[in-house]
Amino acid sequence: xxxxxxxxxxxxxxxxxxxxxxxxxxxxxxxxxxxxxxxxxxxxxxxxxxxxxxxxxxxxxxxxxxxxxxxxxxxxxxxxxxxxxxxxxxxxxxxxxxxxxxxxxxxxxxxxxxxxxxxxxxxxxxxxxxxxxxxxxxxxxxxxxxxxxxxxxxxxxxxxxxxxxxxxxxxxxxxxxxxxxxxxxxxxxxxxxxxxxxxxxxxxxxxxxxxxxxxxxxxxxxxxxxxxxxxxxxxxxxxxxxxxxxxxxxxxxxxxxxxxxxxxxxxxxxxxxxxxxxxxxxxxxxxxxxxxxxxxxxxxxxxxxxxxxxxxxxxxxxxxxxxxxxxxxxxxxxxxxxxxxxxxxxxxxxxxxxxxxxxxxxxxxxxxxxxxxxxxxxxxxxxxxxxxxxxxxxxxxxxxxxxxxxxxxxxxxxxxxxxxxxxxxxxxxxxxxxxxxxxxxxxxxxxxxxxxxxxxxxxxxxxxxxxxxxxxxxxxxxxxxxxxxxxxxxxxxxxxxxxxxxxxxxxxxxxxxxxxxxxxxxxxxxxxxxxxxxxxxxxxxxxxxxxxxxxxxxxxxxxxxxxxxxxxxxxx
Amino acid sequence: xxxxxxxxxxxxxxxxxxxxxxxxxxxxxxxxxxxxxxxxxxxxxxxxxxxxxxxxxxxxxxxxxxxxxxxxxxxxxxxxxxxxxxxxxxxxxxxxxxxxxxxxxxxxxxxxxxxxxxxxxxxxxxxxxxxxxxxxxxxxxxxxxxxxxxxxxxxxxxxxxxxxxxxxxxxxxxxxxxxxxxxxxxxxxxxxxxxxxxxxxxxxxxxxxxxxxxxxxxxxxxxxxxxxxxxxxxxxxxxxxxxxxxxxxxx
Numbered sequence: 001x002x003x004x005x006x007x008x009x010x011x012x013x014x015x016x017x018x019x020x021x022x023x024x025x026x027x028x029x030x031x032x033x034x035x036x037x038x039x040x041x042x043x044x045x046x047x048x049x050x051x052x053x054x055x056x057x058x059x060x061x062x063x064x065x066x067x068x069x070x071x072x073x074x075x076x077x078x079x080x081x082x083x084x085x086x087x088x089x090x091x092x093x094x095x096x097x098x099x100x101x102x103x104x105x106x107x108x109x110x111x112x113x114x115x116x117x118x119x120x121x122x123x124x125x126x127x128x129x130x131x132x133x134x135x136x137x138x139x140x141x142x143x144x145x146x147x148x149x150x151x152x153x154x155x156x157x158x159x160x161x162x163x164x165x166x167x168x169x170x171x172x173x174x175x176x177x178x179x180x181x182x183x184x185x186x187x188x189x190x191x192x193x194x195x196x197x198x199x200x201x202x203x204x205x206x207x208x209x210x211x212x213x214x215x216x217x218x219x220x221x222x223x224x225x226x227x228x229x230x231x232x233x234x235x236x237x238x239x240x241x242x243x244x245x246x247x248x249x250x251x252x253x254x255x256x257x258x259x260x261x262x263x264x265x266x267x268x269x270x271x272x273x274x275x276x277x278x279x280x281x282x283x284x285x286x287x288x289x290x291x292x293x294x295x296x297x298x299x300x301x302x303x304x305x306x307x308x309x310x311x312x313x314x315x316x317x318x319x320x321x322x323x324x325x326x327x328x329x330x331x332x333x334x335x336x337x338x339x340x341x342x343x344x345x346x347x348x349x350x351x352x353x354x355x356x357x358x359x360x361x362x363x364x365x366x367x368x369x370x371x372x373x374x375x376x377x378x379x380x381x382x383x384x385x386x387x388x389x390x391x392x393x394x395x396x397x398x399x400x401x402x403x404x405x406x407x408x409x410x411x412x413x414x415x416x417x418x419x420x421x422x423x424x425x426x427x428x429x430x431x432x433x434x435x436x437x438x439x440x441x442x443x444x445x446x447x448x449x450x451x452x453x454x455x456x457x458x459x460x461x462x463x464x465x466x467x468x469x470x471x472x473x474x475x476x477x478x479x480x481x482x483x484x485x486x487x488x489x490x491x492x493x494x495x496x497x498x499x500x501x502x503x504x505x506x507x508x509x510x511x512x513x514x515x516x517x518x519x520x521x522x523x524x525x526x527x528x529x530x531x532x533x534x535x536x537x538x539x540x541x542x543x544x545x546x547x548x549x550x551x552x553x554x555x556x557x558x559x560x561x562x563x564x565x566x567x568x569x570x571x572x
Numbered sequence: 573x574x575x576x577x578x579x580x581x582x583x584x585x586x587x588x589x590x591x592x593x594x595x596x597x598x599x600x601x602x603x604x605x606x607x608x609x610x611x612x613x614x615x616x617x618x619x620x621x622x623x624x625x626x627x628x629x630x631x632x633x634x635x636x637x638x639x640x641x642x643x644x645x646x647x648x649x650x651x652x653x654x655x656x657x658x659x660x661x662x663x664x665x666x667x668x669x670x671x672x673x674x675x676x677x678x679x680x681x682x683x684x685x686x687x688x689x690x691x692x693x694x695x696x697x698x699x700x701x702x703x704x705x706x707x708x709x710x711x712x713x714x715x716x717x718x719x720x721x722x723x724x725x726x727x728x729x730x731x732x733x734x735x736x737x738x739x740x741x742x743x744x745x746x747x748x749x750x751x752x753x754x755x756x757x758x759x760x761x762x763x764x765x766x767x768x769x770x771x772x773x774x775x776x777x778x779x780x781x782x783x784x785x786x787x788x789x790x791x792x793x794x795x796x797x798x799x800x801x802x803x804x805x806x807x808x809x810x811x812x813x814x815x816x817x818x819x820x821x822x823x
Contacts, residue, residue, distance in 0.1 A: 134703070375702075484698070
């Protein structure tokens with residue numbers, strides 16, 4: 001029963017923007033469901049196989065922005081064969097057929113073809129924004145279609161995609177009349193770029209705020225581009241190799257000084273010696289710095305750079321910064337909220353790496369830290385306990401010890417207590433990745449304390465089924481669980497099959513679950529797709545129930561078995 | 573006396589640790605896998621899973637028990653089993669992929685066989701969990717120019733592709749087809765059988781000095797080598813050792 005007319009409720013719903021809240025609102029009553037669905041503009045589909053495009057369009061005819069995710073997370077690390085699935089084509093076809101007024105499409109780990117991009121570019125006259133993260137299957141020809149046909153394009157953001165570069169003229173495909181660009185990121189492209197076309201494009205895009213170049217863009221073009229876009233807020237450089245005594249260097253330096261608005265800096269895929277001082281003028285305003293693809297920035301040059309970044313909130317860096325370098329970060333970047341330290345070339349001359357010391361220093365110096373991804377050589381329980389005390393506000397805590405079963409480096413004990421301290425202190429922790437030597441105990445702690453945990457990544461950990469059971473029992477908000485190389489088997493898998501309906505997905509590879517176990521699960525839970533990925537040349541799969549399953553991926557779905565499975569994927 | 577005992581325990585803990593983590597990636601220990609494995613699951617011994625009570629010095633002798641178990645026997649999968657050894661096409665059964673030596677100078681004794689294809693380094697699939705685009709950064713790549721006296725143009729080799737001097741020579745033999753390897757006692761040389769000209773492999777190091785290839789441990793060589801030159805023996809006065817009387821060919 002409504003106390004207000006529908007229009008009023010609709011107005012109220014307009015301020016309800018988060019997906020979660022909208023979903024909750026739609027469950028209140030039929031009337032609210034109806035009002036909500038007609039007013040919904042943004043839809044997030046965390047697993048593209050959980051629902052069909054037709055049903056999405058039917059329920060949300062006003063759809064303008066769609067986010068889709070395809071392959072499971074471990075696909076990033078080559079654990080999922082490329083053709084597993086996550087095809088964009090059926091979605092584009094359905095959206096086009098349904099005459100949806102699509103304006104924004106955000107994809108992650110999907111297979112995108114040039115054909116799909118072409119269809120996309122022709123089917124939605126108001127299309128404004130395309131964001132592709134970790135996708136594959138397309139070439140610069142597809143980009144050319146987007147550039148040419150999407151008259152109102154504001155955003156083309158390509159992050160870490162595997163794109164076949166046909167040495168595009170794709171940049172020249174932006175028509176001369178196109179002046180609407182706000183964000184352009186092609187850093188992941190490997191090939192050459194039409195440099196004059198780039199300069200002209202930037203020149204006629206007064207609203208351009210984000211520009212991330214690829215390696216093929218040399219410093220003199222960078223200078224020309226910056227000169228035409230001093231209003232940039234986010235810059236990713238291409239190649240930064242130049243002679244510090246040259247004219248180009250001086251020009252670049254003078255141009256950089258004028259770019260007062262740059263808050264986010266990345267790139268430096270190649271750096272020449274003594275070139276970095278040219279960017280010093282903008283460092284003090286930076287809130288985000290990504291040098292994780294810049295192995296050429298190291299040692300004292302790197303330290304000198306960091307010392308000036310006093311306002312930094314987000315830092316992505318390589319582990320060649322070393323513990324000492326992290327100490328400098330800790331004393332300089334008091335506003336730091338997110339830190340990612342990636343592993344670098346272990347054989348580079350003078351290679352440093354990070355240990356628990358660096359992390360402790362960061363936790364002591366940066367109390368606002370809430371997101372961490374840390375690849376390190378070693379860790380200790382004592383360090384983790386200290387970190388937990390210093391930073392109780394972690395939302396994301398991902399630790400990766402390069403030797404995945406390494407114990408506490410000092411006491412040689414498992415790291416159970418350390419991670420236990422983290423989950424106990426950090427009441428809001430939503431995402432956790434474990435590594436190091438770990439027994440069932442750590443899972444007991446996680447089950448007991450990690451009440452808000454939504455995503456857990458486990459590798460080479462645990463002793464028995466109890467480990468997995470503690471987690472499934474205890475973490476009520478768990479949505480994604482991914483496990484590899486751990487001794488969890490059928491007993492854990494089958495104990496509480498209803499749990500999986502409350503989750504988005506479960507991945508288990510190189511564990512102890514058998515074919516029989518998976519079959520039993522699939523039989524009991526028809527609302528789950530239980531997929532077995534079998535890449536071996538073994539002839540007789542599916543005959544022996546005692547056989548261990550190498551890779552299993554299960555997810556809840558409203559639309560049953562998918563019809564595009566390749567031959568090595570078997571849905572039970 | 574107690575100090576001595578403690579030192580011994582510490583030493584023992586290192587030894588135990590060595591046995592416990594036999595095949596970890598990028599560890600400090602150089603180890604062989606005794607058989608070339610395409611699927612590494614079945615044969616590696618499993619570690620005893622239970623963490624039993626600790627002795628006062630923090631050692632756990634139970635952990636070090638290596639128990640051989642059949643596949644699917646239910647005990648914990650050790651890290652070693654996930655090591656995926658993918659050798660080059662001409663893999664021979666007697667030498668497996670080698671895990672890197674540590675910087676502290678484990679001496680590489682130069683490989684067991686002459687692999688034509690460079691042997692891939694032992695890798696755990698999908699570990700460390702970094703995206704492919706980042707893995708390329710991690711994968712080191714050390715291309716150096718190779719000049720051969722008398723050849724009209726230079727070539728480039730990626731030193732990171734090889735684990736030993738023998739493998740490098742094999743690659744050079746492939747690259748410059750007129751060369752063959754001759755093994756004399758413990759020395760390998762390259763020569764042109766057509767005219768009997770012998771070539772001495774030399775390299776320029778970081779200080780700009782020309783050195784004879786083979787003196788320093790392989791890893792150190794990779795780090796310091798800036799380029800290679802196969803010098804005609806006749807010119808390598810003062811660098812090349814005197815030719816011993818008998819030489820046998822490897823091929």
